[in-house]
Amino acid sequence: MQARTDEPAQRAVEAVARESYGRLVALLATRTHDVAGAEDALGDALVSALTTWPRDGIPKNPQGWLLTAARNRLMDHARHQQVHEHSTPTLKLMTREFDETADPDRWPDERLKLLFVCAHPAIDPNIHTPLMLQTVLGLDAVAIGRALLVAPKTIGQRLVRAKTKIRQARIAFEIPTADQIPARLEAVLKAIYAAYGNSWEDASGADQRIPELGQEAIWLARVLREQLPEDPEIRGLLALMLYCEARRPARRSAEGRFVPLSDQDPKDWSMPMIEEAERELTAAFQMRRPGRFQIEAAIQSVHAERAHTDRTDSAAIAAFYDQLVQLAPSIGGAVARAAAHAEVRGPEAGLTLLDQIDSHAVISYQPYWAVRAHLLRQLDRPQAAAEAYDRAIGLSEDPAVRTFLTERRNSLTLQ
Amino acid sequence: MLYALLIYEKPDDFARRVSSVESEAYTAAWRAYHRAMLDAGIFVGGRPLDTPETATTVRLREGKSEIQDGPYANTKEQLGGFTLLELPSLDAALEWAARCPAASYGTVEVRPIAVELEPRVTVAS
Numbered sequence: 001m002q003a004r005t006d007e008p009a010q011r012a013v014e015a016v017a018r019e020s021y022g023r024l025v026a027l028l029a030t031r032t033h034d035v036a037g038a039e040d041a042l043g044d045a046l047v048s049a050l051t052t053w054p055r056d057g058i059p060k061n062p063q064g065w066l067l068t069a070a071r072n073r074l075m076d077h078a079r080h081q082q083v084h085e086h087s088t089p090t091l092k093l094m095t096r097e098f099d100e101t102a103d104p105d106r107w108p109d110e111r112l113k114l115l116f117v118c119a120h121p122a123i124d125p126n127i128h129t130p131l132m133l134q135t136v137l138g139l140d141a142v143a144i145g146r147a148l149l150v151a152p153k154t155i156g157q158r159l160v161r162a163k164t165k166i167r168q169a170r171i172a173f174e175i176p177t178a179d180q181i182p183a184r185l186e187a188v189l190k191a192i193y194a195a196y197g198n199s200w201e202d203a204s205g206a207d208q209r210i211p212e213l214g215q216e217a218i219w220l221a222r223v224l225r226e227q228l229p230e231d232p233e234i235r236g237l238l239a240l241m242l243y244c245e246a247r248r249p250a251r252r253s254a255e256g257r258f259v260p261l262s263d264q265d266p267k268d269w270s271m272p273m274i275e276e277a278e279r280e281l282t283a284a285f286q287m288r289r290p291g292r293f294q295i296e297a298a299i300q301s302v303h304a305e306r307a308h309t310d311r312t313d314s315a316a317i318a319a320f321y322d323q324l325v326q327l328a329p330s331i332g333g334a335v336a337r338a339a340a341h342a343e344v345r346g347p348e349a350g351l352t353l354l355d356q357i358d359s360h361a362v363i364s365y366q367p368y369w370a371v372r373a374h375l376l377r378q379l380d381r382p383q384a385a386a387e388a389y390d391r392a393i394g395l396s397e398d399p400a401v402r403t404f405l406t407e408r409r410n411s412l413t414l415q
Numbered sequence: 416m417l418y419a420l421l422i423y424e425k426p427d428d429f430a431r432r433v434s435s436v437e438s439e440a441y442t443a444a445w446r447a448y449h450r451a452m453l454d455a456g457i458f459v460g461g462r463p464l465d466t467p468e469t470a471t472t473v474r475l476r477e478g479k480s481e482i483q484d485g486p487y488a489n490t491k492e493q494l495g496g497f498t499l500l501e502l503p504s505l506d507a508a509l510e511w512a513a514r515c516p517a518a519s520y521g522t523v524e525v526r527p528i529a530v531e532l533e534p535r536v537t538v539a540s
Contacts, residue, residue, distance in 0.1 A: 122505055169527045170416050172504035 009053035016062040017046055021138035022216075024063070026110035028070055030173045035114075035135050036163040037074060045069035111136055112223060113173045118162075119187035120171050127158045132191035134159055137216055139195070146397075181228065188224070189237050189293060192217050196241050214248075217241060225280075235284035236294030242277035243300035246270040258400035266307035274304050292328035295320050314343040331361050331368070339371045347378040366395035370405065382412040417459060417501055417528035418508035424495035424521040429466045444516040451514065452500065461498030492522055499528075 021042070028038035045066045059065040118131040130150075133139040141159070145152035165171070176184050196217035221238040228234055250268035253259055281297045299320045306312050321337035334357045342350025354372055362368040373388035389409035396402040431441045445463075452458040470486040486493055495517070502508050505525065512523040 120506075122509070168530075169505040169525075170503075172506035174506070 009058055010050065012058045012062060013046060013049045013053060016049075016066060017138070020063050020066070022111050022114065022136040024067055024070065025135050025138075026114040027067065028074065029135075030110045030113060032074065032167075033170050033173065034163075034167045035117075036160070036167065037077065038070070039135065041070040041073035041077070042066065044073050110173065111220070112227065113175060115188050115191070115220070116176055116184055117166060117171050117173055118191070119184045120166075121183065122169060122171060123162050123165060124158065125187065127162045128187035129191040129194050130155050130159060131162050132188070133195055135163075136191075136220075137195050137213060139213070175227070181231075185224075185228070185231065185233070189221075189233060192220050192224075193237055193241070193293070195220075196244070214241070214245060218245060230287070232284035232287040232289050233291040233293050235280040236291060236297045239277040239280040239284065239297035240293055240300055242273050242280070243297060243304055246273035246277065246304070252400065256400060258398070258404040260404070261303060262312070269304070269307060271307070274307065277301070277304070290323075290327075292324065295324045295327065299324070312343075314340065318344045331357065331365055335362070335365070335368045335371055339374075342371075342375055342378075347375040350375045351379070364395060366392055366397075369395060373405070373408070377408070377412065382414050385409075386412055386414060416503065416530070417499060418505070419526045419528065420461075420498040420500065420508070420512050420515060421494060421524040421526065422496045422498070422515065422517040422521065423492040423524065424517055425492055428517070428521055429493070429495065432466070441516070448514060448516055452498070452511070457500045457502055457511070459499040459501050461496065463496040464494060467493040495521070 024042050025035065025038045028041060029035045032038065048069055049062075049066060053059070114136050115132055118135060119128045123131065130141075130144045133144045134141070141152040141156045144150075144155050196214050218238070218241050221234060221241060224234045225231075225238055246269045247261070247264060249270070250264040250266075251259055277297065278301065281294065281301055284294050284297075299317055302313050302316050302320070318337070318340040321333065321340045325333045325337050335354070338350045338353035338357075341353055350371070354368065354375070357368070369388050369392035373385050373392055376382075376385035376388055386409055389405055389412075393402055393405045393409065396405060428441075431438045449458070467486040470484075472483045472485065472487050474481045474483075498515075500508060500511055502511065505527070508525045508527075512518060512525050515523050517523050
């Protein structure tokens with residue numbers, strides 16, 4: 001069968017696209033400033049790899065192959081247009097640079113520059129994060145919409161507008177100077193965390209690239225920490241992601257069933273990762289400049305304590321959530337805060353906090369309905385709990401979570 | 416890359432142009448800025464514009480020209496001048512915009528020259 005022989009080549013194309021998308025876009029766009037053009041050229045190169053590689057075999061240097069193919073596309077395009085007088089010599093220069101270093105490991109990594117371009121103050125702040133998710137991490141508009149709770153269509157149009165501005169106004173591809181970094185860093189960290197969150201929600205493994213997206217996010221945070229070791233929020237974010245990552249294997253039972261945090265066995269957590277997180281968070285706290293990510297990491301560190309103490313300090317968690325919603329209000333934070341207070345002061349208190357959240361903002365927010373169902377169940381209001389479970393089940397994307405919630409719902413005693 | 420800095424000023428700022436002791440600080444700041452741009456070798460062109468009261472707008476509608484007294488936009492801040500700079504990136508242009516005296520009392524808008532359009536709407540001189 002034709003399809004079977006194609007498979008290894010197809011997988012190779014997918015693998016290199018996953019690993020190298022952002023890196024190749026960054027390399028292609030650094031000189032031209034044309035992110036959309038780089039993405040199109042890379043897209044064309046991937047399509048042609050899908051036909052060429054099954055026929056001629058997988059090239060020894062797949063990244064190099066894609067880069068050459070994409071660059072040739074860009075050159076063709078520039079020749080056609082002719083209007084962009086500066087782009088042709090630029091591309092020639094680029095060709096020479098890469099011909100001299102065929103080894104992809106020796107190419108400059110331009111992803112951080114691309115991240116900072118995406119978080120540029122000349123770009124609409126609302127599009128900073130989506131732009132980074134798409135160009136640096138290769139997410140599509142649907143995944144971005146899911147990660148950021150925005151409609152994919154709106155995102156698509158705003159992305160196009162932002163890329164046009166990067167190219168036409170010629171925003172510089174450089175690591176910002178020290179005085180500009182604080183303003184730009186917040187957007188960069190937010191985007192990295194959104195990418196990580198995306199990998200987290202899709203623990204079903206339905207989308208193969210998703211766990212790697214989490215790795216990518218952690219990698220980006222590590223690179224940032226090396227560049228800016230004196231920033232506590234970078235370390236806070238890194239710690240936060242490491243705490244979560246340490247628990248990834250525990251989120252599923254051997255049979256693939258969803259295991260909520262409170263039921264997880266700490267023996268399934270990765271202690272080396274927790275220890276690394278601990279070190280990062282301690283270093284961050286010593287700088288005495290608290291921030292959103294440090295607080296979120298602190299919450300996870302309280303959960304991680306259970307590995308040593310066998311109990312969870314719910315009061316400490318609730319107090320950290322109070323701080324968090326003060327410092328960085330968000331729907332997710334408000335829902336988690338309600339759940340934390342329910343643990344300390346009982347389900348009624350949690351429900352009161354849930355009711356204070358803007359009802360319009362939570363219509364399609366799954367965690368809100370899951371927490372609500374959980375609390376109503378504890379309050380022995382099975383009818384209302386069942387309704388909330390239904391909402392949560394309908395909004396779940398992860399089949400294991402759906403099964404978990406359905407079982408909970410079915411165990412209610414309805415009149 | 417060519418960037419235009421469009422300088423917007425308020426009525427008070429335009430009033431400071433009238434020669435006086437107080438206006439010396441205003442004009443000195445602009446002279447220093449001009450000198451800095453010349454020294455950096457980035458200044459391509461630029462001129463101060465006369466006050467908005469001297470403006471006249473022209474429109475041709477259904478073959479009839481409509482001529483009106485006053486500037487195009489009826490806003491408090493008005494275009495007071497422009498500068499053309501040759502710079503490598505928007506970031507560099509934003510830096511020069513921040514140094515412009517008007518950035519502290521008015522508004523400086525930075526716009527790239529339309530490189531794709533220009534060759535289609537101009538002829539070689």
